[in-house]
Amino acid sequence: MKNGYKLKGEFDYGLVLITAVILLMGLFVIYSASYQKLVSSNANLAMRQVNSALIGLLIAAAIFRIGYQRIIDFSYYIFGLNVLFLILVLVPGIGDVRYGARRWIDFGSFAFQPSEFAKVTFIFALAKYLGDIKEGIERPKALIVPFAMAVVPMLLIFKEPDLGTALIFVPILLTMLLIAGARLKYLLLVIGAGLACAPFLWFILKDYQRARLLVFLNPNLDPLGAGYTIIQSKIAIGSGGIFGKGWLSGTQNQLNFLPERHTDFIFSVVGEEWGFIGGALLLFLFYRFVGKGIRIAETTSDTYGKALAYGITTMFAVHVIVNIGMVCGIMPVVGLPLPFVSYGGSFLMMSLACVGILENIKNKRKVF
Amino acid sequence: MRGRIYSIIVDVLFLVILAGLAYLQILRWPLYHDLSRKNHIRLIPMPGLRGTIYDRNGLAIVDNRLSFDVVIIPQEVENVDTTYGRLSRALGISRSRIESIVKKDYTAPFAPITIAGDVDKDLAFRLEEKKQELPGVLVLPRTLRWYIYGERTSHLIGYLSLINKEELERLGDYGYSISDLVGRDGIERAYDKYLKGEDGGTQLEVDATGRLVKILGSKNQKKGTDITLTVDVKLQAYAADCLEGVKGSVVIMDPRNGEILAMASSPSFDSNIFVERGKGEQAAGYMKSGSHPMLNRAINGQYPAGSIFKIIMSDAGLETKTITEHSTFVCNGKFFLGRAEFDCWKEGGHGPQDLRDAITHSCNVYFYNLGHKLGPNVISEYSQKFGLGKPTGIDIAGESSGLVPSPAWKKAKRGQNWYEGETINYAIGQGDLLVTPLQMVEVVSVFATEGSAPRPHIIKKIGNADVQAPKPKTIPVSKAAIETIKSAMVNAVASNTGTGQRARIEGIKVAAKTGTAQTTNGEPHAWFLGFAPAGDPKIAFVVMVEHGGHGGVTAADIAKKILDFAKDNTEVFK
Numbered sequence: 001m002k003n004g005y006k007l008k009g010e011f012d013y014g015l016v017l018i019t020a021v022i023l024l025m026g027l028f029v030i031y032s033a034s035y036q037k038l039v040s041s042n043a044n045l046a047m048r049q050v051n052s053a054l055i056g057l058l059i060a061a062a063i064f065r066i067g068y069q070r071i072i073d074f075s076y077y078i079f080g081l082n083v084l085f086l087i088l089v090l091v092p093g094i095g096d097v098r099y100g101a102r103r104w105i106d107f108g109s110f111a112f113q114p115s116e117f118a119k120v121t122f123i124f125a126l127a128k129y130l131g132d133i134k135e136g137i138e139r140p141k142a143l144i145v146p147f148a149m150a151v152v153p154m155l156l157i158f159k160e161p162d163l164g165t166a167l168i169f170v171p172i173l174l175t176m177l178l179i180a181g182a183r184l185k186y187l188l189l190v191i192g193a194g195l196a197c198a199p200f201l202w203f204i205l206k207d208y209q210r211a212r213l214l215v216f217l218n219p220n221l222d223p224l225g226a227g228y229t230i231i232q233s234k235i236a237i238g239s240g241g242i243f244g245k246g247w248l249s250g251t252q253n254q255l256n257f258l259p260e261r262h263t264d265f266i267f268s269v270v271g272e273e274w275g276f277i278g279g280a281l282l283l284f285l286f287y288r289f290v291g292k293g294i295r296i297a298e299t300t301s302d303t304y305g306k307a308l309a310y311g312i313t314t315m316f317a318v319h320v321i322v323n324i325g326m327v328c329g330i331m332p333v334v335g336l337p338l339p340f341v342s343y344g345g346s347f348l349m350m351s352l353a354c355v356g357i358l359e360n361i362k363n364k365r366k367v368f
Numbered sequence: 369m370r371g372r373i374y375s376i377i378v379d380v381l382f383l384v385i386l387a388g389l390a391y392l393q394i395l396r397w398p399l400y401h402d403l404s405r406k407n408h409i410r411l412i413p414m415p416g417l418r419g420t421i422y423d424r425n426g427l428a429i430v431d432n433r434l435s436f437d438v439v440i441i442p443q444e445v446e447n448v449d450t451t452y453g454r455l456s457r458a459l460g461i462s463r464s465r466i467e468s469i470v471k472k473d474y475t476a477p478f479a480p481i482t483i484a485g486d487v488d489k490d491l492a493f494r495l496e497e498k499k500q501e502l503p504g505v506l507v508l509p510r511t512l513r514w515y516i517y518g519e520r521t522s523h524l525i526g527y528l529s530l531i532n533k534e535e536l537e538r539l540g541d542y543g544y545s546i547s548d549l550v551g552r553d554g555i556e557r558a559y560d561k562y563l564k565g566e567d568g569g570t571q572l573e574v575d576a577t578g579r580l581v582k583i584l585g586s587k588n589q590k591k592g593t594d595i596t597l598t599v600d601v602k603l604q605a606y607a608a609d610c611l612e613g614v615k616g617s618v619v620i621m622d623p624r625n626g627e628i629l630a631m632a633s634s635p636s637f638d639s640n641i642f643v644e645r646g647k648g649e650q651a652a653g654y655m656k657s658g659s660h661p662m663l664n665r666a667i668n669g670q671y672p673a674g675s676i677f678k679i680i681m682s683d684a685g686l687e688t689k690t691i692t693e694h695s696t697f698v699c700n701g702k703f704f705l706g707r708a709e710f711d712c713w714k715e716g717g718h719g720p721q722d723l724r725d726a727i728t729h730s731c732n733v734y735f736y737n738l739g740h741k742l743g744p745n746v747i748s749e750y751s752q753k754f755g756l757g758k759p760t761g762i763d764i765a766g767e768s769s770g771l772v773p774s775p776a777w778k779k780a781k782r783g784q785n786w787y788e789g790e791t792i793n794y795a796i797g798q799g800d801l802l803v804t805p806l807q808m809v810e811v812v813s814v815f816a817t818e819g820s821a822p823r824p825h826i827i828k829k830i831g832n833a834d835v836q837a838p839k840p841k842t843i844p845v846s847k848a849a850i851e852t853i854k855s856a857m858v859n860a861v862a863s864n865t866g867t868g869q870r871a872r873i874e875g876i877k878v879a880a881k882t883g884t885a886q887t888t889n890g891e892p893h894a895w896f897l898g899f900a901p902a903g904d905p906k907i908a909f910v911v912m913v914e915h916g917g918h919g920g921v922t923a924a925d926i927a928k929k930i931l932d933f934a935k936d937n938t939e940v941f942k
Contacts, residue, residue, distance in 0.1 A: 321385055
C-alpha cells in the first residue's frame with residue numbers, strides 16, 4: 001500500500017484541529033500584545049504572523065508529501081549544513097545582531113534563525129543514528145556520537161548567546177536515548193556528571209544570565225532591573241483572575257509595562273486578558289497536543305519514526321512547560337518561545353513543519 | 369514501559385504548571401488584582417530628555433525646561449460635569465473643547481489625556497492643591513525643549529516637530545513612536561539620533577486619594593547625548609541682532625580649522641514655537657510667509673557673487689600668468705566689446721590701475737579686460753578649484769550647491785552657445801554664476817590661510833568625545849599670488865580710496881573685499897567678506913544683505929559692528 005495517506009483514519013485530524021485552535025488564539029493574543037505598536041507605529045505583527053503561518057503550512061504540506069523517511073536518508077547532510085549556518089551566524093557581517101544577540105541571517109526582507117531549525121535537524125540526525133544502530137545502543141560506546149551531535153550545536157547556540165535554545169538539546173537528547181533503549185545506568189551517570197559540572201557552568205554564563213538565575217530565586221533582588229519583567233508578568237497573570245480582564249483590556253499589557261510580551265512573555269497577556277479559564281484552556285490544548293504526539297510515537301513500528309516523534313514531542317513539551325513556568329515565576333527566565341503563540345516567523349514555520357512530520361509518521365505507520 | 373514513564377513525567381509537569389497558574393490567578397488574585405486595580409496602579413510616563421547643546425565656551429544654547437501639563441484619567445473622573453466645568457474655568461478653555469480633546473485622544477480608561485500643556489506654574493500649583501476635590505485630574509511635570517536664544521540661533525539649531533508617517537515607518541524600528549518629536553533642520557536634525565533620549569515611566573501604587581504608596585516598577589528615562597558646537601553663542605546672538613530688519617546672512621568661521629563661530633540668517637523664526645502647544649498657527653505662518661523665515665540663507669541662499677568674485681579672478685590671472693601684479697589696464701569708465709558697452713561702477717573711470725589698485729577700488733574695467741583674456745573656461749576652472757558649484761559638506765543637511773557656468777554647461781543645459789559678452793559679465797561675478805555665503809567664507813579662508821581650504825563644520829564634541837575635525841583640503845595656489853591679493857584686500861580697508869574702508873576697526877588689521885551684485889529685481893545685493901587680523905587670521909567672515917545696495921556700505925557696516933563686538937566681548941581674537 002503505497003498511497004498510505006489516502007487511508008481513512010491514518011490522518012490525525014485532532015492534532016491539526018488543536019494546532020489550528022492554538023494558532024488562532026495566538027494571533028488574537030499577538031494582536032493585543034502588539035496593539036500599542038500598531039497604534040503608535042502601524043506595525044501589524046498579527047498580520048506578519050499570519051504570513052509566516054501560511055508559509056509554515058506550505059512547508060508542512062511539502063514535508064508530508066515528501067515523507068520523513070526520505071528526509072531521514074539525508075538527515076546527516078542537512079544537520080551538517082545547519083551546523084554550518086550556525087557557524088556563519090557567528091561571523092560578523094553575516095550574522096545580524098538584534099537585541100544584543102547574533103542569531104539571524106538576513107536575506108533581504110527575510111531573516112531566519114538557524115538555531116530554530118537546528119533543533120529539528122538535530123532530531124532527524126539523531127533519529128537516523130538511533131534507527132541505524134538499533135539494539136547496539138545498549139553499549140556505552142554508542143552514546144559518544146549522540147552526545148557529540150548535541151554538544152556541537154549547543155556550544156554554537158550558546159555563543160550567540162541563546163541559553164534557552166542551547167539547553168533544550170539536553171531533554172531532547174535524553175528522551176530520545178531513553179526511548180531508543182539506552183541503558184538507564186549510563187544515562188543517569190551522564191546526568192550526574194552534568195549536574196556535577198553545573199557549578200562550573202556558572203562561570204561561563206553572561207552577567208545577565210546569572211542575574212536572571214539569581215532573580216529567579218528572589219525577584220525582589222532587583223525589582224527595577226532583571227526582576228522587573230518577572231514581577232510585571234506575575235502582576236499581569238495574577239490580576240487576570242479567573243475570567244481575565246478581556247481582550248485588549250489588560251492594563252499591564254496595554255500600558256507597555258510588559259517587555260517582550262509579544263514574544264517570550266506572551267503568556268502573561270493570555271493570563272491577564274483571558275484569565276485562568278483562557279490560560280488553563282491553552283495549557284490543556286498543549287497537553288492534548290503533546291499527548292497526541294506521544295501516541296503517534298508509541299503506535300509507530302518504525303524505529304526511525306518513533307525516535308523522531310519522541311524528539312519532536314519532547315521539544316514541544318519543553319517549550320510549553322519552560323515558557324509558561326517562566327512567565328508564572330515557577331522557573332528561571334530562559335528565552336524559549338511558546339509554540340504557535342509567540343510572535344516569530346522562523347519558530348512558527350519550524351513548529352508547523354513539525355506537525356507535518358508527526359502527521360506523516362502517523363500516516364506511514366501501517367506501511368511497516 | 370519507558371514510554372509510560374515518559375508520559376507520567378509529562379503529566380506531572382503539566383500539572384505543576386496548571387497548579388502554578390491556579391495559585392497565581394485564583395489564590396493570589398486578590399493581591400495582584402489589588403496591585404493593578406484602578407487607583408492603585410498609575411503610570412507616569414517620563415519622556416526621554418534630549419541632549420543639551422552647548423557653545424564652544426560651554427554656554428547652553430538649547431536646554432530642557434520644566435513645564436506642567438494638566439491631564440485627565442477618564443476612569444478616575446467621578447463627576448464629569450463638575451470636573452469639566454471647573455477645569456474649563458481654571459484653564460480658560462471651553463467645555464466643548466475639553467470634551468473634544470478627551471474624545472480625540474482617548475486610548476484606554478486609565479491612560480492619561482493631556483487637556484492643557486505647559487500651563488502657568490501658579491495655576492499648576494493651585495490645581496495640585498485642589499486635587500482631592502477633582503479626582504481624575506492630575507498635573508504632570510514635563511520637560512520642554514528650550515531654545516534659550518530664540519530666533520537668534522534657530523537656523524543653526526533647527527527645531528522639533530511631531531514625527532510624520534513616512535518617518536515613523538522608516539524609524540519605527542529604532543524606537544521612535546507616534547508622539548515623538550524629531551529634529552528638523554540644523555543641528556537638531558543632523559544629530560537627532562544622538563540628541564534623542566529614551567522614554568521611561570514609573571508605575572506607582574497609590575491609595576484611593578492618589579497618594580503614593582510605593583513604586584512598583586520604573587524604567588528610567590535616558591537623556592540623549594549632549595553636543596558641543598564650535599559656535600560662540602555670544603557672537604552668534606550679536607550677529608543675528610545685526611541682521612535685524614534686513615534679509616541676509618552672516619557666517620563667521622575660523623579659517624584655520626573650519627570651525628563655524630557664528631552663522632545667522634534673517635529673517636528668522638523662533639524654534640520654541642514648535643514645541644509649545646497651541647502655537648500651531650504661528651508655526652504655519654512661518655511656513656507660508658513670503659519672506660521665507662525658515663530658509664537658512666547662509667547655506668541655502670544662492671546669489672550672484674558680484675565683485676567679491678574678483679579675488680578668484682585675480683588668482684586665475686596671476687597663476688595662469690595672464691597678468692602680473694604690475695600689469696596695468698586703464699579704466700575710463702567703460703569697456704567695449706564690439707559695439708557692446710560694459711560700465712565700471714565709477715563714472716569717468718579709475719584711470720590706470722594695477723592689480724592691487726583694481727582690488728582696492730573694485731574696478732570693473734580691469735576685470736573685464738582680465739576676463740576677456742582668460743576666457744570662460746579658465747574662469748570656471750578656477751571657480752571650481754575654490755569649491756564653488758558644489759556643497760561645502762557642512763554637517764547640517766540641505767546645503768545648496770550654487771552654480772558655476774561654462775560654455776559646455778550652457779550647451780548641455782540650455783542648448784545655446786556661449787556669448788563673449790557673458791564672459792565679461794562673468795569676470796565681475798555676474799551672469800549665471802551663483803554662490804552661497806558659506807561657500808564664499810570657504811573661498812576667503814583660502815586667502816587667509818594662503819592655500820588651505822578648511823571644511824566648515826559645527827560640531828565640536830558629541831558627549832565627551834571630541835569630534836575629529838574634517839581635514840582641510842589643500843588648494844593648489846601659488847603663495848605669491850595669494851600674498852598679492854591679500855595685501856590688496858588689506859588696502860581695500862586701509863586705503864582712503866578703498867571700497868571697504870567703513871570696516872576699519874581699531875587695533876586689528878582687516879583684509880576684505882566688497883561686492884555689489886546686480887539683480888534683475890530691485891536694489892543690488894550687498895556682500896562683504898574678509899578675514900582678520902590680516903597678518904594672522906583668526907576669523908574669516910562673510911556678510912550678505914539681500915537688496916542691501918552697495919556692499920561697501922550696508923554689509924561693511926554690519927561686518928564692522930560684528931568685528932568690534934568680537935574684539936571686545938569674545939575670545940575669538942585671543
